[in-house]
Amino acid sequence: MGVVVQWKLLTRDLMRTTHSMDFNYQSYFFDLQWEGTARASMAAGVLTKGLCGLCQPRIVAAGYSCSGPLYATATAVKTLPLQTDSTAVTDKIQNLPLETSDFFRLSELFSLKDLFDARVHLGHKKGCRHRLMEPYLFGNRLDQDIIDLDQTMEHLQSALNFTAHIAYRGGVILFVSRRRQFGHLVESTAGDCGEYAHTRYWQGGLLTNAPIQYGPGVRLPDLIVFLSTLNNVFQQHVGVRDAAKMNIPTVGVVDSNCNPSLVTYPVPGNDDTPAAMELYCRLFKMTINRAKDKRRQMELLQGLSPAGLTPGSS
Amino acid sequence: MNRLSGEEWQGGHYLSVPLSSHTHTNAHLQRHTRTHTHTHTHTFTLSRVVPSVAALMTWLHSAAFTRRLARSIAYLFPSGLFDNKAKPLMKHPDEVFPKQRAVQWGADGRPFHFLFYTGKQSYYSLMHDTFTKALAVEKHQDRLRGKGLFTQDAKQISLVGSRWLLKEELEELLVETISDHDYARFIQLMERLLSLPYCSAEEDFVQRYRRQLEIQSSKQQVQPLQYDQHGVAYSTGDGRRKTATGTVLLRDSGSGSISINGTNYVHYFPVLQDREQLMFPLHFMGVLGRFDMQCSVSGGGHSSQAGALRLAISRAMLSFLSEGQVETMRQAGLLTPDPRIKERKKPGQEGARRKFTWKKR
Numbered sequence: 053m054g055v056v057v058q059w060k061l062l063t064r065d066l067m068r069t070t071h072s073m074d075f076n077y078q079s080y081f082f083d084l085q086w087e088g089t090a091r092a093s094m095a096a097g098v099l100t101k102g103l104c105g106l107c108q109p110r111i112v113a114a115g116y117s118c119s120g121p122l123y124a125t126a127t128a129v130k131t132l133p134l135q136t137d138s139t140a141v142t143d144k145i146q147n148l149p150l151e152t153s154d155f156f157r158l159s160e161l162f163s164l165k166d167l168f169d170a171r172v173h174l175g176h177k178k179g180c181r182h183r184l185m186e187p188y189l190f191g192n193r194l195d196q197d198i199i200d201l202d203q204t205m206e207h208l209q210s211a212l213n214f215t216a217h218i219a220y221r222g223g224v225i226l227f228v229s230r231r232r233q234f235g236h237l238v239e240s241t242a243g244d245c246g247e248y249a250h251t252r253y254w255q256g257g258l259l260t261n262a263p264i265q266y267g268p269g270v271r272l273p274d275l276i277v278f279l280s281t282l283n284n285v286f287q288q289h290v291g292v293r294d295a296a297k298m299n300i301p302t303v304g305v306v307d308s309n310c311n312p313s314l315v316t317y318p319v320p321g322n323d324d325t326p327a328a329m330e331l332y333c334r335l336f337k338m339t340i341n342r343a344k345d346k347r348r349q350m351e352l353l354q355g356l357s358p359a360g361l362t363p364g365s366s
Numbered sequence: 367m368n369r370l371s372g373e374e375w376q377g378g379h380y381l382s383v384p385l386s387s388h389t390h391t392n393a394h395l396q397r398h399t400r401t402h403t404h405t406h407t408h409t410f411t412l413s414r415v416v417p418s419v420a421a422l423m424t425w426l427h428s429a430a431f432t433r434r435l436a437r438s439i440a441y442l443f444p445s446g447l448f449d450n451k452a453k454p455l456m457k458h459p460d461e462v463f464p465k466q467r468a469v470q471w472g473a474d475g476r477p478f479h480f481l482f483y484t485g486k487q488s489y490y491s492l493m494h495d496t497f498t499k500a501l502a503v504e505k506h507q508d509r510l511r512g513k514g515l516f517t518q519d520a521k522q523i524s525l526v527g528s529r530w531l532l533k534e535e536l537e538e539l540l541v542e543t544i545s546d547h548d549y550a551r552f553i554q555l556m557e558r559l560l561s562l563p564y565c566s567a568e569e570d571f572v573q574r575y576r577r578q579l580e581i582q583s584s585k586q587q588v589q590p591l592q593y594d595q596h597g598v599a600y601s602t603g604d605g606r607r608k609t610a611t612g613t614v615l616l617r618d619s620g621s622g623s624i625s626i627n628g629t630n631y632v633h634y635f636p637v638l639q640d641r642e643q644l645m646f647p648l649h650f651m652g653v654l655g656r657f658d659m660q661c662s663v664s665g666g667g668h669s670s671q672a673g674a675l676r677l678a679i680s681r682a683m684l685s686f687l688s689e690g691q692v693e694t695m696r697q698a699g700l701l702t703p704d705p706r707i708k709e710r711k712k713p714g715q716e717g718a719r720r721k722f723t724w725k726k727r
Binding site (some may be wrong): 222224226236239240242243246247248249250252255258265266267269270271273 | 469484486494
């Protein structure tokens with residue numbers, strides 16, 4: 053009986069404290085100890101705007117830092133007024149890329165001709181076409197779907213730009229592909245740019261049950277790049293749905309038989325040809341390396357001269 | 367005065383050697399009492415060591431006295447509690463606590479291994495490395511083909527006398543559990559690597575996942591040959607089969623005679639099958655007429671006696687044979703004792719297997 057009374061008192065105290073904070077969304081999420089800062093920022097953003105803010109292509113919200121685990125940013129937020137110099141420098145480092153549209157100059161990495169030569173425009177047959185891919189298709193020739201490379205260029209540009217920003221802020225990027233033909237290539241790409249890969253059998257609770265599977269305090273990926281959104285039985289990869297559940301943004305190469313609805317940054321393109329896959333891997337690797345190099349350069353510059361700030365030169 | 371005073375009586379105790387801090391004077395110890403000689407000896411030794419009370423006090427608090435005291439107590443009250451054999455036996459901590467994974471990510475939360483999010487990072491990284499090596503070998507082969515230097519008879523990795531790592535050994539190596547399917551795939555990938563003609567470049571990598579097999583014949587203990595006074599080599603062997611035991615003395619005389627329990631083997635074993643059992647080891651090695659045998663056997667029936675003698679002969683012959691011949695004998699089954707014994711009768715049944723007659727009603 054005494055235990056029940058104590059429990060009621062405890063809950064009453066908790067409710068009192070949360071109400072007194074006037075339901076501050078940020079600290080509410082920090083208290084719940086969710087992993088993944090991007091998710092928390094996005095979750096907070098979603099709540100302030102309203103529900104169902106899924107799969108809307110958006111730039112990284114300024115003001116919420118993605119670097120470091122949740123609790124680190126929580127403490128940074130709480131102790132903001134105390135530290136002035138270092139936070140001003142870190143703010144400059146983090147906000148400077150957001151002022152220019154193509155800060156990392158990724159448009160010079162690829163051209164429409166490169167995409168065409170790598171046979172990115174070749175889709176599957178008309179019978180395999182997914183209804184939601186119809187806006188991205190240029191047309192159909194001899195029963196084979198042709199993907200509109202102008203749209204692909206725009207989507208690829210925004211996807212690479214987003215990846216670069218995530219990498220610039222030290223985010224964890226996970227490359228996923230279940231195509232056995234390109235599994236080794238994807239893993240090598242991830243290893244080369246210092247990020248992570250998963251081209252094996254996807255265990256059910258990898259993202260949704262992470263603390264149990266990996267251990268408490270694990271950090272989930274901040275971005276998942278799908279080099280093919282289908283698994284070996286031509287169904288949508290479980291990771292697409294799980295990432296959407298866990299509020300992790302996704303970049304995905306969607307072929308004419310894929311469902312692009314749950315992917316945050318879909319890139320309509322061919323995922324079957326080795327040439328196309330090598331092109332994507334090369335582009336992502338160069339993007340991430342460029343972003344990381346730029347970050348190191350920025351930190352060096354800021355460390356040397358906190359006052360003077362020059363827009364980054366490559 | 368016959369009546370002793372209190373002081374005198376006190377002075378007469380054996381344990382009046384001053385162990386406590388209260389004072390005793392030499393004069394007190396010198397009293398003539400019942401233990402007169404004893405106290406006198408004590409007095410004498412004590413007075414040599416401790417000339418005065420002050421000196422006595424110093425000695426009582428010295429390290430030498432503590433050591434002497436400890437030795438005295440150990441002598442007077444022996445205890446096995448501090449023996450080496452009485453110490454608790456403890457296993458090495460590595461045997462008690464299994465190998466565990468340390469935390470897989472750094473202070474910033476980023477995992478160390480690039481395949482961390484797969485769940486089985488060591489296993490998948492091993493598969494990745496093996497496949498990388500296979501690709502490298504294939505690329506090398508293609509380059510050789512391009513130059514026209516490709517030959518089928520390149521140096522191959524020797525796999526004789528070794529086996530693949532077992533699933534448990536692999537789990538121990540990787541410090542993570544893997545399924546049977548995973549293990550099968552790993553072996554499959556390694557076999558694929560070995561199927562390439564120019565795989566000898568990766569020999570070190572492959573041998574890391576193979577274990578040497580023990581040669582079974584080396585487990586046989588071969589007695590050295592003995593020589594009697596005429597210089598004739600001889601050896602003994604014994605064998606058992608069911609409840610029969612037999613011993614054999616094998617002599618390298620060259621006559622080929624066999625005597626069992628004093629009688630000729632033809633009279634002792636009238637059945638051909640039993641005589642064949644005796645012949646088999648000699649016939650197998652092609653030494654039929656070479657040896658002279660004196661056998662003694664007891665227990666069991668004629669078949670089991672013959673089997674016991676066959677094993678005894680095979681074992682006795684080992685001393686005369688080379689390593690390779692021993693291995694052939696082992697593979698022929700001549701050196702394996704027959705484990706079959708009479709099966710016990712079970713309750714509720716008439717015999718070992720026979721059930722009682724089944725009646726419908």
